[in-house]
Amino acid sequence: MKAVQFTRFGPPDVLEVVELPVPEPGPGEVLVRVRAAGVNFFEVLMRADRYAATPDLPMFPGVEVAGIIERAGPGADRSHIGMRVAVPLFAIGRGSGGYAEFVAVDGGAVVQLPDAISFAAAAGLMVQGLTASHLLRRSPAKGKNVLVNAAAGGVGSLLVQLARRDGAKMVIAAASSDEKMGAFPVSRRRSCGRLYGAWLAGGGQKADRGLDADIIHKTVGDAFSRAALDALAPCGELVLAAMGRFGLEAADVEHMLGDNQSIKGFSLLPLLTPQGVQEDLAALFELAAAGALTVIDGGRFPLHQAAEAHRAIEGRRAVGKVVLVP
Known part of the structure; x- marks a missing residue:
C-alpha cells in the first residue's frame, strides 16, 4: 500500500510517498480502506519540528481517517465488513499512520457513518x-x-x-x-x-x-x-x-x-474517554446527516500531493477541512 512519511524535518517537500505492506488485522481488529484522511495544522508543525513534542523519525502522519471495513481479524465481527466508518486514531493512542491507503485498528474503536455523510466530512468532524x-x-x-x-x-x-x-x-x-x-x-x-x-x-x-x-x-x-x-x-x-x-x-x-x-x-486529549468519543462523534454525525451542521470542504488532495495539502494550510490558503483522498 501507499503511505506518506517524512524522515527529516523541514518544508512540505520532506513528505514522501512510500510502499508498505498492507497491515494484517490482529485479534479483534479490522482492516479499513481509507477514503479520506484529515490533515491538521499540528501535523504541519510536527513536520517542521515546531510542535510541542518532537516525533520520532521516520514519522507517518495522520490521526483521523474515514473509510470502509475490508477485512476482520480473529474475533472481530465479520458482519461489519463493508461498513462505512470513521476511525479517530488520536483518541485510541495512535498518533500516526493516517496518511495511508489502509489502517488496521481495534474493531471497537470505529464509529459507523450514516450514508448521508461523505468520508471527507467525517474526517472534518473528528479532531x-x-x-x-x-x-x-x-x-x-x-x-x-x-x-x-x-x-x-x-x-x-x-x-x-x-x-x-x-x-x-x-x-x-x-x-x-x-x-x-x-x-x-x-x-x-x-x-x-x-x-x-x-x-x-x-x-x-x-x-x-x-x-x-x-x-x-x-x-x-x-x-x-x-x-x-x-x-x-x-x-x-x-x-x-x-x-x-x-x-x-x-x-x-x-x-x-x-x-x-x-x-x-484548553487541551482536547485529556478530556476524551472511549465511550465519550463514540457518543460525541455519533451526535456530530447525526447533526451533519440531518443538514444541521456543515463541514466546509477545504480541498481534497491525493496522497502524492500531501506536500501541497500542507502548503495550503501553512500558507493560510485553506478554508475549512483539508483531506487526503487515497
Missing part, C-alpha cells in the same frame, strides 16, 4: 468536531455573545455553528479576509475594521470594538494582542485552544484582572 464540542461544553454559549477567531477554519467554522445551536445570544465569526469568509455559511456579513475583520453569524447588531463578547475563542496559534481584547466584556473569558505567541504584556494581564476577565486553557 475538529470534538474540539468544538468540548470547547462549548467547558464554556457554554447559551445567552452569551461569543467571538470565534479563525472562523473560516475547520474548528472555527464548526464552533460558530454549534454555538448558535447552543443558544448563544450572538456569534461573531472573525477571519482575516473577505475571501476566507466568502465560503462560510453565515446569515450576514459586515466588515469590522482592523481588529480582525469580523462578520455577524447571527443577531442584529454590528460587530465592532464595542462588542463586549462574553467569550472569545482563540483556535489558531498566531499572535493575540491587546487590541483583540478590546472586544472582551468585563468578566469575560478568553479561551486558548491553540499554542502560539501570546502577544500580551504584564500591563494587559493586569487590565484583565481589573475587569475580572479570565484566561482559560
Whole structure:
C-alpha cells in the first residue's frame, strides 16, 4: 500500500510517498480502506519540528481517517465488513499512520457513518468536531455573545455553528479576509475594521470594538494582542485552544484582572474517554446527516500531493477541512 512519511524535518517537500505492506488485522481488529484522511495544522508543525513534542523519525502522519471495513481479524465481527466508518486514531493512542491507503485498528474503536455523510466530512468532524464540542461544553454559549477567531477554519467554522445551536445570544465569526469568509455559511456579513475583520453569524447588531463578547475563542496559534481584547466584556473569558505567541504584556494581564476577565486553557486529549468519543462523534454525525451542521470542504488532495495539502494550510490558503483522498 501507499503511505506518506517524512524522515527529516523541514518544508512540505520532506513528505514522501512510500510502499508498505498492507497491515494484517490482529485479534479483534479490522482492516479499513481509507477514503479520506484529515490533515491538521499540528501535523504541519510536527513536520517542521515546531510542535510541542518532537516525533520520532521516520514519522507517518495522520490521526483521523474515514473509510470502509475490508477485512476482520480473529474475533472481530465479520458482519461489519463493508461498513462505512470513521476511525479517530488520536483518541485510541495512535498518533500516526493516517496518511495511508489502509489502517488496521481495534474493531471497537470505529464509529459507523450514516450514508448521508461523505468520508471527507467525517474526517472534518473528528479532531475538529470534538474540539468544538468540548470547547462549548467547558464554556457554554447559551445567552452569551461569543467571538470565534479563525472562523473560516475547520474548528472555527464548526464552533460558530454549534454555538448558535447552543443558544448563544450572538456569534461573531472573525477571519482575516473577505475571501476566507466568502465560503462560510453565515446569515450576514459586515466588515469590522482592523481588529480582525469580523462578520455577524447571527443577531442584529454590528460587530465592532464595542462588542463586549462574553467569550472569545482563540483556535489558531498566531499572535493575540491587546487590541483583540478590546472586544472582551468585563468578566469575560478568553479561551486558548491553540499554542502560539501570546502577544500580551504584564500591563494587559493586569487590565484583565481589573475587569475580572479570565484566561482559560484548553487541551482536547485529556478530556476524551472511549465511550465519550463514540457518543460525541455519533451526535456530530447525526447533526451533519440531518443538514444541521456543515463541514466546509477545504480541498481534497491525493496522497502524492500531501506536500501541497500542507502548503495550503501553512500558507493560510485553506478554508475549512483539508483531506487526503487515497
